[in-house]
Amino acid sequence: MQETHQLTQRCGVMVADVDSQMREIVAASGEIAGIVTLLDSLSLQTKLLALNAAIESAHAGIYGRSFSIVAREIGLLSEKSGASTRNIDRLIAGTHQHIDNGFSKVQALESLYMKIAGAVTDVVALLDELQQNASAQSKRVNNVAEEISRLNKQVKNSEALTRHSAKASEDLVSQAQRLSQSISQFVL
Template identity: 35%
Template sequence: MNIVIVGAGKGGVSLIESIAKLEDTAIVLVVDANLEAPGITLAKGLGIQYAQSLEDIDKFSVDTIIEATGKESVAQALNVRFGSRCNIIDSHGARLIMSLVERDIKTLHRLNDQLVTINSTTGIVQEQLLEISSSIETIHDISMKLNDSSQASTQYIQESDKIVKYVNGIAKQTKILGINATIEAARAGEYGRGFAVVAEEVQKLANSSEGFANEINNILKHLAEEIQKVFNEVKRLEHLSQTQVQASDQVNQAVANLIDDANFK
């Protein structure tokens, strides 16, 4: 459909802005006596032809003429000259069209402002999500290091336990040796009295060594239990960090999709 707009004032500008966006509709000419009118300036920017005289309409194949000046004389002149050739929409119809157009334009501007806000907000959200992802990865790295440390500590405890068992074995052998020495000292009677004192001290040392070995063994046992708890919590932390990374990636993708949709619209 080819359209001519007569009148390039405020109403004409609204009509040009709206109709220029329609498919299967073309503004072939904008007419106004004032070539400095805002509608003429807009037509120049959009590559639409313009003129000062109604006679120039004869040069074009026109389906509809919209009279946007509001002047009765202009409407009459259009009806007399072109009424039999095409549809004429007078100022009353044009005013209705312009009010609808202005409302649509305001709605579009409001939607554009909302899209700008959405883009700005989603950009901030993406930045925050990237920081969260980075911190989650750091937590993951820390949990892996803690996991390695707990495994190494467990290995050291196992080695220490072997040493304690070895010391405990020596203590038992020393204790048996002290008992045997006491028996031999008793057999020697008066001559073995000094040796009996030494045997008694050897037994005390064996008993002390065995007691210390048992205490160390208990401490190592409790330490191993605590390290196992740390290991379990590290595993749990690792699982949670992986879950957070996946959730963060999904949110990032959702935000990216939202931005794409907003830009597409």
């Protein structure tokens, strides 16, 4: 039972560790969400820059054609970057949902652990009480056995005294009969 009690205590420590790890994951995903927001802002600025570059290349005419290609590539990179940040943001939101679900399950597990720990503690207390009661009963049984042994000795002593008394009575009866015979010889 003590081993079970120790196991439940170790389970409690593990639940606390999982809870701590979940909180660290939540904090780290919050930091990642901040980075994603920054990347999304950079993507928007890059789009605006590409748009401005395209407008300026159009103003430059034939001399701005190569600059127009660069502006278009920057725009494509900006779109890909924006799509990636939205995808990362969606994944982070999903991760947050999983973490929230895991956190609620950890809390339910912790509640269950507390019930188990309480039950084990109650069982340990009952077993201690049973052990104390068994020890007290054993003591009482030993006292009764000693009393029976003492009474047995007294009965044996009483039996020996009774036999001795019976023998003495027989001797007295025998002596009384002899005395009676002796007295009967004297006639008055």
